Amino acid sequence: MATGSTAILLALAILAASALSGSRAVTSPYVRPRPRTTLPELKSVLEDAQGQTPQQVHVSVVGSDRMRVTWITEDDDAPPTVEYGTTSGQYPLSATGTTTSYSYLALYRSGNIHDAVIGPLKPCTMYYYRCSSDPSREFSFRTPPSTLPFEFVIVGDLGQTGWTKTTLQHIAATDYDMLLLPGDLSYADFFQPRWDSYGRLVEPLASARPWMVTQGNHEIEKIPLIEPCSFKAYNARWRMPYDAGASPSGSNLYYSFDVAGGAVHVIMLGSYADYEPGTAQYEWLQGDLARIDHGKTSFVLALVHAPWYNSNRAHQGEGDGMRDAMEALLYGARVDAVFAGHVHAYERFTRVYEGREDPCGPVYVTIGDGGNREGLADKYIDPQPETSVFREASFGHGRLQVANATHALWTWHRNDDDEPVVADHVWISSLASNPACNK
Numbered sequence: 036m037a038t039g040s041t042a043i044l045l046a047l048a049i050l051a052a053s054a055l056s057g058s059r060a061v062t063s064p065y066v067r068p069r070p071r072t073t074l075p076e077l078k079s080v081l082e083d084a085q086g087q088t089p090q091q092v093h094v095s096v097v098g099s100d101r102m103r104v105t106w107i108t109e110d111d112d113a114p115p116t117v118e119y120g121t122t123s124g125q126y127p128l129s130a131t132g133t134t135t136s137y138s139y140l141a142l143y144r145s146g147n148i149h150d151a152v153i154g155p156l157k158p159c160t161m162y163y164y165r166c167s168s169d170p171s172r173e174f175s176f177r178t179p180p181s182t183l184p185f186e187f188v189i190v191g192d193l194g195q196t197g198w199t200k201t202t203l204q205h206i207a208a209t210d211y212d213m214l215l216l217p218g219d220l221s222y223a224d225f226f227q228p229r230w231d232s233y234g235r236l237v238e239p240l241a242s243a244r245p246w247m248v249t250q251g252n253h254e255i256e257k258i259p260l261i262e263p264c265s266f267k268a269y270n271a272r273w274r275m276p277y278d279a280g281a282s283p284s285g286s287n288l289y290y291s292f293d294v295a296g297g298a299v300h301v302i303m304l305g306s307y308a309d310y311e312p313g314t315a316q317y318e319w320l321q322g323d324l325a326r327i328d329h330g331k332t333s334f335v336l337a338l339v340h341a342p343w344y345n346s347n348r349a350h351q352g353e354g355d356g357m358r359d360a361m362e363a364l365l366y367g368a369r370v371d372a373v374f375a376g377h378v379h380a381y382e383r384f385t386r387v388y389e390g391r392e393d394p395c396g397p398v399y400v401t402i403g404d405g406g407n408r409e410g411l412a413d414k415y416i417d418p419q420p421e422t423s424v425f426r427e428a429s430f431g432h433g434r435l436q437v438a439n440a441t442h443a444l445w446t447w448h449r450n451d452d453d454e455p456v457v458a459d460h461v462w463i464s465s466l467a468s469n470p471a472c473n474k
């Protein structure tokens with residue numbers, strides 16, 4: 036479990052009643068600090084001539100007790116091998132995976148992208164590892180707990196600006212078990228070295244806790260006739276466990292997994308994959324939701340890039356087609372919360388179904404405020420819809436602390452001029468524990 040999470044839960048429990056019955060339809064009056072520029076480019080991957088030195092290391096969960104380690108080297112001969120153990124400097128275990136690379140616009144060739152799946156691993160345990168047998172860099176991660184409580188960090192549209200750096204510092208300052216990212220990672224926007232600088236920027240966090248991501252529009256990077264393959268860099272660099280678990284999807288653009296021994300089921304949807312009835316994603320989602328055993332699974336979460344509910348003027352209606360196609364599936368499966376990105380602001384809705392408040396619908400949250408270079412979306416539709424509980428155009432990140440089988444605490448941490456401030460919070464009761472939603 037995340038260290039300190041219990042203390043935070045206890046402190047904020049006092050506020051629970053007021054949160055659940057608190058004021059509705061708030062548009063925050065907070066005055067935001069000025070935008071920040073993109074961070075200076077970190078050293079180019081092609082300039083790093085250290086051969087087998089691993090870089091851009093990140094980890095993601097595979098099933099209940101394995102972890103995928105992904106890293107990049109310049110040396111073609113660097114083996115896709117991870118050596119690991121529970122004591123620093125000692126690596127009695129190892130696994131060898133695969134290596135790939137890609138070229139883009141005939142101008143850019145990626146380094147060698149390696150990944151290896153290691154395990155079985157013990158839960159809630161620190162593992163030390165090195166990649167490609169390189170002795171110069173030791174990394175470590177902690178495996179997620181196999182029971183509740185469990186703490187997620189959720190942040191979208193991260194980018195690589197000064198605000199991104201602040202957001203990452205705030206995320207790192209308090210412990211957590213897993214990061215979920217609902218799309219728009221690097222804002223490389225066709226310029227591939229930005230994927231490398233992004234990989235370096237997030238490595239300190241992404242090599243230490245599993246980062247589970249889904250795609251946004253900035254990952255598409257398709258150029259008709261010249262680069263006809265969508266998601267080329269994203270799929271090569273951020274492979275997720277779409278082929279693992281009880282419900283393999285067959286596509287890196289959407290997948291699902293369990294955490295905390297199956298107490299929480301997380302569904303990563305693809306806003307930019309086909310989603311209409313009859314499509315592969317729709318059919319997969321239908322099957323995935325049908326497998327949920329609410330006697331065992333307390334909370335069901337979904338992440339998507341383009342929000343299905345949004346009262347910001349930015350990106351109005353862009354998630355409507357997917358919502359029309361899939362909302363009934365999520366509602367029928369008693370999904371507890373849907374987290375989206377895309378809109379560069381924060382907004383929390385009450386439980387909604389078909390546009391109206393519904394006690395058995397998901398809570399909808401837009402958390403596309405990680406710190407990207409496009410700036411904030413600060414124009415809202417007025418009056419604020421009844422279903423929109425709180426909205427504010429500031430950067431920040433969210434945390435979902437699933438305390439037990441019935442309650443989870445959601446908090447939004449606004450950057451607030453370099454000081455993390457909890458600007459919104461709510462306790463979410465699991466729909467599985469609500470008899471009225473399970474007749």
Ligand SMILES: [Fe+2]
Nearest residue numbers: 219251252377
């Ligand atoms: Fe986006």
